[in-house]
Amino acid sequence: MALALYRKYRPATFAEVVGQDHVTDPLRTALAAGRVNHAYLFSGPRGCGKTSSARILARSLNCAQGPTPDPCGECDSCVSLAPEGGGSVDVVELDAASHGGVDDTRELRDRAFFAPAQSRYRIFIIDEAHMVTTQGFNALLKIVEEPPEHLIFVFATTEPDKVLTTIRSRTHHYPFRLMPPGVMRDLVERICRDEGVQVEPAVFPLVIRAGGGSARDTLSVLDQLLAGAGPEGVTYERAVALLGVTDVALIDDMVDALAAGDGAAVYGTVDRLVEAGHDPRRFGSDLLDRLRDLVLLNSVPDAAQRGLVDAAGDELARMQTQAEQLGAATLSRFAEIVHTGLSEMRGATAPRLLLELLCARMLLPTASDSEVALLQRLERVESRMTIAPGEGAPAGQAAPAAAPSTAAPVADGDARPKRVFQRPHERAAQEAAQQAEAPARPAPAAAEQPVAAERPVTPPKAAAPAPATPPPAAEQAPPPAAEPRPVAAEPRPAAAPAAEAAAPAQAGFDAAKVRQVWAKVLQAVATRNRPTQALLLNAAVQDLSGDNTLVLSMPTSGLVKQLAQQRRLDFVRDALREVVGGEWEIQCVEAGAAPPPAARPAAPKQPVQRRSTQQSESAPTNGQSANPQAGQAANGRNPARPQAGSPARQGSVPRPPEPDDIPPPPEPPDDEPPPPDDVPPPPEPPRPPEPVSDDEEDPEKMLAESSPMDANAQVGPDPETAAVELFERELGARRIDG
Template sequence: MENGAGQEGEYRVLARKYRPSDFDGLIGQEAMVRTLSNAIEAGRLAHAFVLTGVRGVGKTTTARIMAKALNCQSFDGPTMTPCGVCDACVSISESRHVDVLEMDAASRTGVDDVREIIDSVRYAPVSARYKVYIIDEVHMLTKQAFNALLKTLEEPPAHVKFIFATTEIRKLPVTVLSRCQRFDLRRIEPDVLVGHLKGIADKEGADIDDGALAMIARAAEGSVRDSLSLLDQAIAHGGGHVAGDAVRDMLGLADRGQILDLFEQVMKGETAATLDNLRRQYDRGADPIVVLSDLLDVAHWLTRLKVVPDAGEDALASPAERDQGRDMAAKLAMPALTRAWQMLLKGLGETRTAPSPIAAAEMVLIRLAFAADLPNPADLVKQLKQNGGAGAPAAGSPHGTAGPGAPGPGPSAMTGSTAAPPMSGTGPARMTVTGATTGSVSGPAAGLAAGTVAGLAAGTVSGAAVVAIRPDAAPETTAPFPPPATYEGLVDLFRSNKEVPLAVVLSDHVRLVAYAPGRITLNPSARAPADLSLRMKQCLKTWTGMDWTIAFSSEGGDASLREQAQARQQQIRDEAMAHPLVRSVLDVWPEAELISVREERVDTVDAPPDAPSDTGEAAYDDMGDAALDDLFDL
């Protein structure tokens, strides 16, 4: 067969044409091959095997090779080197051997399909040494099918072998796994995969660049079948000569060098250059989601370089890329890299769901650029502790110039100084900013306000920022909130302070037994958290400044606030349904429904002092009659 042509001249894809026919052709699975070889030599072959791994690493191919090794007619017994030319080897390769039965569990999942196997195992093989059952995607079998197979799988006849293949090993019952020998087929290493692809390209007479092979191997993620499919497509795309640019355009990838430049620009805070670089790659056909994924890979690679310098020896990276990566890893701090990883990871999810992926990707990079040169909060706190009050400005200084003990601006800091406005707070941790930066704010962070302790802790000041923080001379002792007079007010206090989960529990899953400011007795339901009392005490102590006594009772108590609200709503609805206006409307339109009822207050400011209030039923009837008249006038 020349150039993949079959006997009738049809083209065979590379993934089928170069499917291994023996164990020597398997790549990257040395541990499994060694185990099987030793088992055959020692005569210790198991009766059932399960092969697991990601798609395209050779599970079904390995099962067929094992079937040929068991039944090759050129040897007196099982062998690790089947001939591949005998009738048994040829028929097994073509999936037509009468004693090697392949079943796709994705399409035959029921117990009836397994029953056919159970009924046939008792019969001896027709022409082979062993009757082999290969069940692909075995995890798709139903629970009843697995249970029906268990007895036969545990004690099959001596002439029967089972070989299972699956990509979802965790979905197999433990009772099945315990009856099989398990082999985990690994992803193929990038350098091994590149060498394999290069050999196939040479056999096909295709001229392909090393960079193109590296891109294909990276996109395949360790799958041989995926890599061969991409290679097949690349050869057709390039017309015999496959260049890196052609593969990049075919896969919608960005240039690896441009990705490194983009990451470097982002981490330097060069927003304009970042957006221009991203837009150029997008115009050339790069997918924004792929660009962010590549930036995640770069962040991970540089982080590994910081921890394990040997990680820079990436087989898929060119020497120039490795040198650039080492230089970037040396300049970037670990907190900056981990922050970039978290922001890119979150931004990738946003981009996948955004209406405009390119707009979402740009927003992600803008956020990252503005946050890239922010200091590490831990380092900033350490710096503040070391400087103490030395960075405080002189009295009457209009710009808040730092004292003589403050260091000068960092390499990326802008010249000038920026005063930090005071910040007031509450509680014992209340502090006031009295110092200023000596290097001011650098890069995109210049647009961020650096005045509050919260902002400083988040890293809003970069460069050599020195800010002195001192406690207030007189800590504030007044509680932020007075103790609520009612239980409803207590629930509103939790809700207004954004303790919504506790507010929901107190409103929906608790019955009030007794309440007084500072002391509560509750009858909680089973859905209330076990630490409800502790959490309530902590919050109320912070908000009201007093210790609260919270007791629980298993009996008594009013209806929960939610039940009371529902009862009130039902009462209002019943009153509305009984109103003459509503009854008149329902008489005219029997199929009409009352959707909702809203309480409405009637303004009585202009009413004479002695006149009866219009908030009662009379006013309600007058309004209802007028509305009814208007309705029938239509």
């Protein structure tokens, strides 16, 4: 059996210890001067030579010609204490990891009083000294404090802080360190020469990086590579495959593609690395290493000569070209993006997606600081494009989405750079679509413009999601109705005269895709309201119905109520709008409960509780006829907005204003004392809400149904009772006060 490299090349004297000169030099000096302490503490990371040095110290002390920094290697002691020697009775090694108890140290203490059998000193080497128990240390304390003349302790530990202070204070402390790559490389190359194995120079950085600065780990890795080396020696390909690091060629391809802004090549590289079985996270961190090298090369042209960048000749030439191509600003921006992306990737279930999003961010043109807002909007559109039009969306759908977003700025005469990011194929598709739909499209767009122009901040967002809807629906009619939706969201209910709000603003999304961006949504919520974000940590994205009603499930009904507060829902809605754009409805359900019937895909607009509230309220409404459509629209679209005095609200919900704002907990109506719970109202009023059928989504039908009910309702008690009753029955609400 071959001896492991790290044992075969274990140093036998301090002169052979590599990379720990700051420790070995003073030790050698002290030995030469005969200044021997009775206790030493060697600390440092694992595999950097602590135990080896402790043995060398013992050898140096006990050499027949010692104490000497250079043991003769010929006397009995030197032979027995050589790395492969048989050991000496006077040098005792104790592994505290397994023998750190009080009994072991007591035994050690008792043995310590005997004089050495053959040598000058009895030397106790206590490895993993931090594992010695407190009682164990206490048993040793006395003898370490006042040791006999012949006794020397050497403690070796990775955690000097855990060594009892009273012990530590009686030692000479020598901190060992990880080995710098340059020193390690010399060592590794020398060993390869000694072993007579051919190793490609590009392999050395891989080995050294894998070893992480620990000589033992590095030699173990090298050992494995040498063991598997064929007649041609250790090749780069084999080392890459065995060590699982990213092939430098992939990194080169990625950087070149990024420099050229070639999206196809970037995503092709991602595909290749996933195909090859590489871990996207590992690739990300290797890419970050490369970017770091490029940043250094860019600002320090002779970084390689200075030893700041470790790269072989041709590799270095390639990197220098890349550094020039990319430029300092782009490089540091890339590095920041990758760094942030890496922390997002930790624990992610879809690291490939995150890597692709990360590439998407890097592919965006650089923006100056003054345009951070613009960059953010671009990124939002970008992430939306990367996710949304993936598999399902037909090409035609993506094209119209892009078309108005560029058309809009032209129309409203805004000169700001509205060039929303587009991939080449989308641009082509857009031109095709514009030519094809030239007659049909401008009309709706123009109708939309006044509103868009008034709120210059929203156009890209507003234009992008909304137009995505027309194609699936009818061609001309819907657009004017649907498009005002996002734009008019908060500010102008009046601008939504005909809006039925059924437009699926999130076309192409499903629950899975929402889950993928959920972390970002949570971040966005956190910037608005911490408690809501904390509450949302309990929520799970259960479903996405009707394209824009997001069903969130919470573990308990109490949490459902918490989250269902309009204020909180607004935060979530805003966050969703920021992250993916579009308008959203949020519905909270208790986990495990089936989503309420209204959440079926056919009923896109409203959570069920809202619907029933509205129903029961609309029953007695007499102001209904005033502007029913606007009322419905405003409510359906944006129930949260407390646009108090607006006609919209008056239209449908004249009497009890509270239920509209805070759906689940029933606020007692204030204008008259509510009837006692136990008085069952006549059967009529509660009836209407029950048909939560699909066709009810149609405002006309709802209106039609509410009108006859109006007549009937006059027989019943008052509508408040009906509403309260309905809350209790449909939602399990409890009355708070009498």
